[in-house]
Amino acid sequence: MPSSSQKRSPKHSTSAKNRTPTVAPTLVKERLNSIYGLIEWRPRMIAIDELIFTVLTQNTSDLNAERAYDSLRKVLPTWGEVIEAETSQVAQAIKHGGLSNQKSIRIQQILVEILKRLGHFELEFLSNKPLEEAREWFTSLPGVGPKTAAVVMSFSLRMPAFPVDTHIHRVSKRLGLIEEKTTADQAHPIMEDLIPEDDRYEMHVLLITHGRQICKARIAQCSRCPLANECPASTL
């Protein structure tokens, strides 16, 4: 992770500020490490690719998003070609990802806006910006919300953002890290306040893995959970 002074997030003004979570985040990490191992950051895609891929993951499975992304890159290999193409051609290329009409418009709008701002598609310079400045840059793009911004910052730019997806949102509520009424978008700054910068990527991966494998949406398998004694939502 980059140096703390460079990427430190400002204090967020939220009603959850200073709230003590039911289970300490350090304990959550320790216990989840005990079953999922230590997680290290690994480079994924460059930032512009990650951004468009993340748009494609909205409201569909990762598998469908991957098929849509691969198809798009095959039909229109450069982002410049995606801008120049008919929107219907982009929609056809990403049809496996669902909501292709909306997503094709959104993808072209994002690319046009980036080209207008920068004259190119290289977003890596944002990794040298303060976290909030980079977040603002991303979320001021058409249709880019806190989760998409945090995914690109965390996975591609190696910045200490904490993406909250549906699994993390659910598990964090059950563990009492966030309140029941907290929305996923509201949870981003709260989780960033709770989790030290250097632990955020690892906690993101641990919580998402836990949500997929044990703390599942329909039935939480609490008998297999190393946090069952502390979790307020434990069924044991």
Ligand code: SF4
């Ligand atoms: S004890 Fe149950 S509800 Fe709580 S985190 Fe573990 S699996 Fe989820």
